[in-house]
Amino acid sequence: MSIKETISGARGLDKDEPLIFEQSSDGRSGVDLPEGPKAESRLGGLRRRGPIGLPGLSEPQVVRHFVRLSRMNYAIDYGFYPLGSCTMKHNPRLNEKMARLPGIGDLHPMQPVSTAQGALRLMHELSDWLMKLTGMPAVALTPGAGAHGELCGLMAIRAALEARGDARTRVLVPESAHGTNPATAAMCGYTVDTIPADASGRVDMAAFEEKLGPDVAALMLTNPNTCGLFESDIVEIAEKLHAAGGFFYCDGANFNAIVGKVRPGDLGIDAMHINLHKTFSTPHGGGGPGSGPVVLSEALAPFAPLPMVVKTEDGFDLQEQGGTERVWRMKGFHGQFGMFVRALSYMMSHGGDGLKQVAEDAVLNANYVLSELKDVLPPAFDGHCMHEALFTDKGLEGTGVDTMGIAKALIDEGYHPMTVYFPLVVHGAMLIEPTETETKATLDEFITVMRGLVEKAKAGESEMFDAAPVLTPRRRLDETRAARKPVLRWTPPDDVAEAAD
Structure with a gap:
């Protein structure tokens, strides 16, 4: 493929944009500020001894620079995004409008609970949707994204094992699982034992059964897996794993393929994170803003991290205290609230069908x-x-x-x-x-x-x-x-x- 070179190096309206520092000129600025008093005592008497290297540009230069950079970025609002295992779907603008409503977009996590009853009700309703869609009795909203949700789920499993005095050392991870699964298991102190795939791209059942033992804490399986296939033996896998005393963690990044069709809880799963930014259309990419709530089985529900939204006679409250065996906090506050708003808007606008x-x-x-x-x-x-x-x-x-x-x-x-x-x-x-x-x-x-x-x-x-x-x-x-x-x-x-x- 050939292309005619231009004098400027530009490609039509796309310019070969230099770094902002390379466009700098001494003394140039987009704003004039009055000369301020020079207080010798400022910062304990320490004074700057030379330039700090910030670029000097006019306001039009700054605006044009970032507009030109934005043209270099590909986005779901620009065109089709075929990334596999990422579920880069369109984000309905209704969701964005809801997230900017007065009283929602300007909330602060340190407000008194009595002034944030609507937000707590929203979180409670989101939890209810997630539990009904997955067939699970508990959900932790605080994890910030998928890998954080994995960590939460495996920490709950570890806490449950320790509570019953059953320290285990191995976590089984199929080859077709997401790459963060073995990293999460290692972070929780477990040895990772890989299970190969069979000729159909699914878990090799013979290898799985051979690796089961009294030291297996959990299986971390992605379903549908990263080959885009549903694990057809998943119920049998759950039964054999539970019989060996282990817990079943499912990576829910691909929940978009089965939402409304299959409830993970009915398959025997004990913990599963859900990427709101994949299944329920909240913004996705660039390290955030994600959200990775974790649904938990009855066996793991007592170990869910705090805080949790609870319904009271007078409204809603945050449960900040619990048993000493809990995972405790996964995040400084209560989770990615803006993502909760968008996800619930998506759920309610679609309905179950x-x-x-x-x-x-x-x-x-x-x-x-x-x-x-x-x-x-x-x-x-x-x-x-x-x-x-x-x-x-x-x-x-x-x-x-x-x-x-x-x-x-x-x-x-x-x-x-x-x-x-x-x-x-x-x-x-x-x-x-x-x-x-x-x-x-x-x-x-x-x-x-x-x-x-x-x-x-x-x-x-x-x-x-x-x-x-x-x-x-x-x-x-x-x-x-x-x-x-x-x-x-x-x-x-x-x-x-x-x-x-």
Whole structure:
């Protein structure tokens, strides 16, 4: 793929934007401030000895800089986001309006409980929805996101085991589980024992049974798993695990595929975190704002962290005290309240039947993508998928093009790439999750692009893939050097640095 180079280095309306520090000029500022008194006693008599290196820019420069940077960002409000296992769905604007209502958007976590009764009722209703959708008797709202929810669930399991005087050392984690699961188990002091997948992409039952023992504290299983498949032996897995005295932790990141269709509590699960920002459409990405409530079985409910919202005769209150065996606090206050508002708005606007349709449409869309691409990109496993379609790079053999080449070329086509090389159990994996919010027309456009790229690869145009992306403000990066020798800060010129020393 070739492109005409421009004099400025820009690509149409997208400019090659320098760092804000590189645009600085001494003495330039967007505001004039009066000269203030120079108090010698300020900060204990310590005075600045030189410039501190802040950039000097006019107000238009600052505004234009950040607007230009925003144009470099891909977002769900810009286009289709096919990231597998991330559930990047559209966030209805109704949710955003609810989160900004007076009395909701300006709440403070240290307000007296008597002045926040509406907020506590909202949290109580959200808890009720989550318990009914999962068939679980208790929920902890405080965890901040998925991995934090994992930690909460495993800490509750550890507390329950210690309460019965049954210290155990191992946690079983299938190969098809999310990558944070083994990290969470290790953080809680457990040894991680991996269970391989069978030929169908699901838990190898023979290996699972062989690894069961009196030292197994828990199983951490993702369902549907990261291969986009429902674990068909999940009830038997739960029964055998419980018979061995262990607890069943389920990673609920993929709950969007089964919400309204299957209640995890009915499957024998003891703890499961729910990513509100995946299943119930609260904003997602960039490290937050997430929310990862954890639903708990009857056996684990007494160990849920505090605070918890409780209904009283006079209204609602926060339970701040409990038994000494509880997990105690996972967070400074009560959880991500803005995400609670958005999630409950989504639940109430859909209703139970609507949430069921969410799962059905998500699975339908994923299987449509699977059926339309499987003749050019072989699926990793036979049969239908759940919420995401998993392909391999076998269809690219002999072309000189690999999974990464397809991903980079997608950027030039105006798409964020799908998830690549994950799950690790599949060579050259390409994981695509369309979610339920995309239309058939949107999916058809994406499918046409994917098929076209495969055709170009098979036609011998590997140079195009090696160079991609070429239509972006930044060209293809050396990802090995970026990982091993990242440049994470701007270094000021020597004269500025010396003056500040």
